[in-house]
Amino acid sequence: MVQENISCSVPADAVFFGVEDVALQPFVPYLDVACLLGTTPSLHLVRGMGDGSERYDSIWVFGGAVDPDHASRLFAWMWSRPDRWSVWGRAATGLGPAYLSGIVARETADAVLTEPSTVDAIATWPADLDEDDDENDPGNIWCGCNNKNWGREKSYSIILYHENTRSDPIFSLALDRKGDRDRIWDFIKHQTGRYREFADLVNAHGREALEKLIFASMLETERAVKKAGLGSGGLRPLRFWPGPESVDA
Numbered sequence: 001m002v003q004e005n006i007s008c009s010v011p012a013d014a015v016f017f018g019v020e021d022v023a024l025q026p027f028v029p030y031l032d033v034a035c036l037l038g039t040t041p042s043l044h045l046v047r048g049m050g051d052g053s054e055r056y057d058s059i060w061v062f063g064g065a066v067d068p069d070h071a072s073r074l075f076a077w078m079w080s081r082p083d084r085w086s087v088w089g090r091a092a093t094g095l096g097p098a099y100l101s102g103i104v105a106r107e108t109a110d111a112v113l114t115e116p117s118t119v120d121a122i123a124t125w126p127a128d129l130d131e132d133d134d135e136n137d138p139g140n141i142w143c144g145c146n147n148k149n150w151g152r153e154k155s156y157s158i159i160l161y162h163e164n165t166r167s168d169p170i171f172s173l174a175l176d177r178k179g180d181r182d183r184i185w186d187f188i189k190h191q192t193g194r195y196r197e198f199a200d201l202v203n204a205h206g207r208e209a210l211e212k213l214i215f216a217s218m219l220e221t222e223r224a225v226k227k228a229g230l231g232s233g234g235l236r237p238l239r240f241w242p243g244p245e246s247v248d249a
Contacts, residue, residue: 031043141162
């Protein structure tokens with residue numbers, strides 16, 4: 001059940017895992033696992049205050065009291081679609097939270113909602129944070145997207161990096177068009193179990209070897225997904241693909 005909007009602010013110390021420069025995002029999905037906004041975990045779409053304070057208003061809330069696990073799965077689905085955040089935000093603020101609830105219901109009607117840890121490395125919500133962790137520990141291998149402006153030029157990239165060294169990635173694949181980057185990301189975000197394999201390949205044979213592997217694997221997967229009738233068509237056939245478990249690819 002999707003509930004009506006609530007009026008409150010996300011505390012300034014709330015953390016949004018996985019979004020770089022979150023203060024620049026006008027609307028962001030937020031999974032309140034720490035019950036900062038209520039007595040039970042809940043899923044929100046929040047709006048930045050726009051004053052640089054990193055405070056956010058909750059403009060829409062999904063009531064997960066009936067099925068708490070569903071809120072977590074819906075968060076993972078929303079988190080993996082940053083291109084929709086502004087659309088959802090404008091719908092909630094301009095037409096009301098009930099209207100956004102209808103949009104979410106329609107867009108998820110045929111979607112396979114999976115646990116956050118299997119949807120997207122960026123969408124993974126850490127189980128806990130150990131203050132005694134060594135900051136110099138390279139840790140796990142992560143993958144994410146970057147958008148950069150070079151004057152009038154724009155670059156859209158996918159980067160592979162140790163979780164504590166995003167500024168010095170293991171591998172970076174830059175593309176001129178966002179659509180091309182997003183097409184590759186639709187495939188890469190489901191390969192979390194292979195990220196260390198990717199890093200080892202770069203270390204052993206260079207970035208070109210990984211680039212060739214990514215393109216070959218992506219094209220093979222796209223063909224298999226289309227054959228299975230799970231492709232979304234258009235320039236991003238894997239856009240709504242639920243992951244490797246859904247097809248032998």
